[in-house]
Amino acid sequence: DAKTTQPPSMDCAEGRAANLPCNHSTISGNEYVYWYRQIHSQGPQYIIHGLKNNETNEMASLIITEDRKSSTLILPHATLRDTAVYYCIVWGGSAAGNKLTFGGGTRVLVKP
Amino acid sequence: SQTIHQWPATLVQPVGSPLSLECTVEGTSNPNLYWYRQAAGRGLQLLFYSVGIGQISSEVPQNLSASRPQDRQFILSSKKLLLSDSGFYLCAWSVLFAWEAIRNTEAFFGQGTRLTVV
Numbered sequence: 131d132a133k134t135t136q137p138p139s140m141d142c143a144e145g146r147a148a149n150l151p152c153n154h155s156t157i158s159g160n161e162y163v164y165w166y167r168q169i170h171s172q173g174p175q176y177i178i179h180g181l182k183n184n185e186t187n188e189m190a191s192l193i194i195t196e197d198r199k200s201s202t203l204i205l206p207h208a209t210l211r212d213t214a215v216y217y218c219i220v221w222g223g224s225a226a227g228n229k230l231t232f233g234g235g236t237r238v239l240v241k242p
Numbered sequence: 243s244q245t246i247h248q249w250p251a252t253l254v255q256p257v258g259s260p261l262s263l264e265c266t267v268e269g270t271s272n273p274n275l276y277w278y279r280q281a282a283g284r285g286l287q288l289l290f291y292s293v294g295i296g297q298i299s300s301e302v303p304q305n306l307s308a309s310r311p312q313d314r315q316f317i318l319s320s321k322k323l324l325l326s327d328s329g330f331y332l333c334a335w336s337v338l339f340a341w342e343a344i345r346n347t348e349a350f351f352g353q354g355t356r357l358t359v360v
Contacts, residue, residue, distance in 0.1 A: 164348070173332050173351030174286070217286070228274045228293050229301075230336065230349055232286040 133157070134218045139237040142212075148205040150236055152218030155199040162222045163194060165203045167214040168235070174217065177203065208240045244269035248333045248352030255359055261306075261320040263355050265333030268314065273335040275316040276349070277308055280330040292316060323359045331355045 135153040142148040154163060162181050166174040178185055178192045180201075185192045191204040205212055217235040248265045255261060267273055277289045288301045290308035298308050305324060309317045316333060336349040 166349075168286075171330070171354070171356070173334070173354050174349075176348040176350075179348065215285075228336070229288070229291055229299070230274075230276060230334070231288050232278070234285040 133220050133231070134233045136216075136218050136233060136236045138234060139239070141239050141241055142205075142208045144210060144240055144242050145207055148208045148212065148238060148240070150203040150205075150216050150218075150238065151200065152203070153200045154218070154220045157198050157220050160222065161220045163192065163198075163201050164219040164221050165190070165192065166217045166219065166232075167212075168217065169211075169214045174232075177216075208238075210240050210242065212238065213240045214238060244335075244350065246333065246335055246350055246352045248355060250355060251353065252356045253358070255323050255357065257325055257359055258322050261318070261323050261327070261357070263318040263331055263333075263357075265316045265318075265352055266314055267335045270314070270335070270337070272313060273337065274349075275310060276334040276336075277316065277318045278332040278334065280332065282329070286332065290318070325359050328357055328359045331357055 133154055133156055162179050164179040165177040167177055168174045178187055178190050180192045180194055182194060182198060194201045215235040215237050217232050219232060221230055245268045275292045278286045279289050280286050290298055290300055292298050292310045295310050295313055306320050332354045333352040334349045
């Protein structure tokens with residue numbers, strides 16, 4: 131019962147920006163959008179999260195549409211080490227409680 | 243600082259044998275705790291989550307069970323393993339949402355246990 135939809139896979143050229151889309155049309159007002167990534171055989175790693183404003187940190191930028199029904203994770207200069215599965219999650223708020231559910235994610239392959 | 247320990251890293255068990263995977267968290271109190279399973283090439287499936295000692299929510303009916311005997315200890319068990327139980331098992335913790343009091347947090351994952359049932 132994942133609440134997000136992501137493309138199953140995408141390729142990206144090394145050094146170029148990678149734009150990862152996510153649809154979350156049923157997001158409620160107090161739920162945050164989170165992004166995690168999972169490199170093969172490791173536990174997921176937190177990337178970024180946001181509520182309604184765009185966010186940026188040392189790893190990525192998060193662009194959330196004004197209606198909050200979709201978002202885009204931007205990796206500004208993809209490297210080979212960014213090859214991973216990227217998960218978009220909506221989480222938080224009293225309605226969702228504490229349950230944290232992942233969808234299928236997007237498998238990103240960064241090519242030289 | 244907070245850390246999460248999960249062991250063993252790899253495990254090979256015969257069909258029909260019991261299972262016990264343990265996860266412990268340090269440096270925080272009253273966390274949410276989660277068990278996930280990931281089959282080869284698949285996404286993360288939430289198996290159980292817990293918001294407190296003795297409080298377990300099961301997401302997928304199966305032959306696995308979970309227990310939380312202490313605040314920072316989460317155990318995944320099975321009485322008799324099936325071949326289909328093979329996979330990568332991950333434990334995670336997060337801050338407990340106190341409804342509106344905590345608005346944003348993140349989840350922290352262990353390094354996982356790769357279970358092969360033969």
